Amino acid sequence: MEIAHPYLLFLGDVPDSLAAKTAIGIVDWRKDWCLGQVRLEGCAADTGLPDMGIAEGAAAGARTMIVGAVNAGGRLPEHWIESIVAALNAGMNVASGLHVRLGSIPAIREAAERNGRALHDVRHNSETFETGKGTKRSGKRILTVGTDCSVGKKYTALAMDKALNERGFSSSFCATGQTGVFISGRGLALDAVVADFIAGAAEWLSPATEDTHWQVIEGQGSLYHPSFAGVSLGLLHGSQPDAFIVCHEPTRTTMRGVQTPLPGIQQVIDLTIQCGQLTNPDIQCIGVSVNTAALSEDDAWKYLAKIGEEFGLPATDPVRFGIEAMVDKIVAEYGAP
Amino acid sequence: MEIAHPYLLFLGDVPDSLAAKTAIGIVDWRKDWCLGQVRLEGCAADTGLPDMGIAEGAAAGARTMIVGAVNAGGRLPEHWIESIVAALNAGMNVASGLHVRLGSIPAIREAAERNGRALHDVRHNSETFETGKGTKRSGKRILTVGTDCSVGKKYTALAMDKALNERGFSSSFCATGQTGVFISGRGLALDAVVADFIAGAAEWLSPATEDTHWQVIEGQGSLYHPSFAGVSLGLLHGSQPDAFIVCHEPTRTTMRGVQTPLPGIQQVIDLTIQCGQLTNPDIQCIGVSVNTAALSEDDAWKYLAKIGEEFGLPATDPVRFGIEAMVDKIVAEYGAP
Known part of the structure; x- marks a missing residue:
């Protein structure tokens, strides 16, 4: 649409x-x-x-x-x-x-x-999709994933797309939820697709592009969320990301709308790699994006430093502190634009 | 329906x-x-x-x-x-x-x-579901999972339900695909549900029952299938199985309809446990069901003996050799009816 x-x-x-x-x-x-x-x-x-x-x-x-x-x-x-x-x-x-x-x-x-x-x-779609094929497409892809719903996956993807473009990369944002569709003027609400076609719709959303182009794909749900993990897994398989960013909210203890405890960041990294390798054997985590709105600025810095050290990855709150560190990581891993 | x-x-x-x-x-x-x-x-x-x-x-x-x-x-x-x-x-x-x-x-x-x-x-549904909640329900559940699509998950679930009933258990079959719905006179084609509600529909399909009752739930797809894994994961989370049976076809090398190599049985066991623990920490594998139609009877026996030994689990072809060994395993793990 x-x-x-x-x-x-x-x-x-x-x-x-x-x-x-x-x-x-x-x-x-x-x-x-x-x-x-x-x-x-x-x-x-x-x-x-x-x-x-x-x-x-x-x-x-x-x-x-x-x-x-x-x-x-x-x-x-x-x-x-x-x-x-x-x-x-x-x-x-x-x-x-x-x-x-x-x-x-x-x-x-x-x-x-x-x-x-x-x-x-935008919450409905009349598009007909193929089922997912799982074959490698040209182009490079970043997916935002989460320890939960509503932890900043859309914001992080938009910030990353903007920062990549500003640093001279060719980049585009792929919307998978309604607000994202309005922001990009295209895309679809993936959670409204019929279950058989989740991965196929994700493939359709991030089609083959030039090898130097980055698609930054808005994640949905969490592989650990008992309501929505199916959508998250289909999106992961269909978007076959080269790189992913884990989004996290540090004060939450149970997942949104359910009683299930929040998974750890390491668990999300591990399961995302384990499942994501099915369609992209080279998948890797390139950073942790933390929504620190509930922390003081001082506590936010301390928390991000701790996370960065623990995982050996850039850790930032893109709203408060920008997302340049993750663009640096892209340059380090995949080369300058 | x-x-x-x-x-x-x-x-x-x-x-x-x-x-x-x-x-x-x-x-x-x-x-x-x-x-x-x-x-x-x-x-x-x-x-x-x-x-x-x-x-x-x-x-x-x-x-x-x-x-x-x-x-x-x-x-x-x-x-x-x-x-x-x-x-x-x-x-x-x-x-x-x-x-x-x-x-x-x-x-x-x-x-x-x-x-x-x-x-x-049966391929469509007008039912409105809640999103999945992930909370533990009473009753006991078996889910059939697969190394691929079309490897005998429906047949295995039906055979298991029949064998449990014959051995004096209270058991029922939960259909998740069209033929299964006709066979049981109820259920729904899970792949036709809107993505957001896969887990919720699976919860609806296998509601709380008496603690002595077994629901045997027809699996769909495979956690390793790049087209349908989202459906498989939502069904796993929603059905919160106590026990699962891995279904396998030993001569297949790539998954149905795609170029992706078939996963190993151990990979399927590991990922099913890892993901299934989210909604049932006690989930365990109780057997391997092999479609040996492409093997001679002698080769089938040898193959099943090898699998049984390798995984320390009952391994059978329910079409050729019945499924009693898995009922024995249920008795050993959960007690007689």
Whole structure:
């Protein structure tokens, strides 16, 4: 799925920033693709973009309105439908990460058909995939993996892609989750693919490229997460990474949404190599990315130094301290651009 | 999904037995659920059941007609539609393992609605699952795993379930693939579940039971198969087996449909334990089930003796030599019924 930009971000009337985290993530990484935000009365979230009406956004050149917020329960509130229809009538496509399909709502489907506009439901996909083949493709790949869900895999991949490009590498980001798809304008939510095709979809997402090009692939879940490990393993096999970065949150004790204890970083490195060798015998870990938001700056430095020494790998918090050390590691292992 | 029996098996006009392997598998294991077969002119497959017309099958008491054959390409031939509509008009439900949904064909959908009959598309599912939780459930579970796809995991699970029941255990078979669903009259094709819910669906398939009850769960794929390992891992985590049986075909060198070399039995045992411990710390291997069809009886005995000695586990070909040795192992490890 390819989503046309510039974007107009629709925040509805959500009660807090957390409910607009998709929109905020888009602005963090692709502010230059975003013309403005549409907020209904009572909206308590703010991306910092200029407030616009829908007609104003269309006149400014927005090609897609993104529903970048979710209300409690993930449903589409009745009173948002009017705004979505207005966006379609104004000539924009509409993209959404909600569970409900936009096209399942008659007023929206009819407006899209009448105006010849596209509806993108990023949580769903109609793409047909082959099953994974496991054969080696040209090009180089980095995958972010995790000790858990929601430990910074998307952020780390985006930061790595940006840093590689800034250092003169040819690099691109491969999105595997909904916010990542909006940020890159393409990709798919891998967790919405039918199980038989996880690895095949991952192969499709990171196709053969020139040998000097790096694809930085957004990881999903964790090989140790009892809900989502199947997705993580299919993604690992399909993306056949040369290099991976382990993402970790040091204060967590159980995995997200379940009672299972968090695995150790070494366990994740070992199992990722053991399983990843099936499709890339040369797979190696090139660093540990730590979300230190819960630590003081001093504690964060100490923790990163300890991790770096323990594993003999670059360890950093890309939000606080950048990700240059991992680019250095890429240069050391695979050569300069 | 629950499929009402007795069954009438529809074979269409397929050119060979392989195309009717679903129907033949049902007759192998549930002949007592099958009243007869419906064959169109030119059909070269034969399950050995009495030939019947559709009206005759309905009069004999068939509750579901199963489309137990596939033509080349997996499509539903135009001239089969008439028979399916006739079955619905005669008061039967219709179940199919074809890729196409029965309800997507207007004549079939209308006949089902008109007659108030159910259409079961075993390759699809409309069930909503929770994500996997990974918490321990009561009851005991055996999972069959494999060095590859199509190495006898379904057969081994069915044979084990039958042997356990015959030895006085309380046991049931949990189907995870289409033929298994027809054989047990319930279950689901796990590879058709959306990726996020693989483990959750596996938990749903093998729910908490009495502690003395054994669920024997049909495995899928292989942790080492680059197309399907994600399904295998989600099924392993969700089914949280106490015991597993490794299924193997000794003459194969590469995995089915791909160029990847077949893993060793020890590798499969090790990775299954390593990953399976996440949801069941006591997981252990209780035997190796070998499909020796390609070996002479003498070579088969020698091979099984070698494997049994190498791994210190019961090794058998359940088709040729029965599966009693694994029931003995269950008694030795977990006690008599």
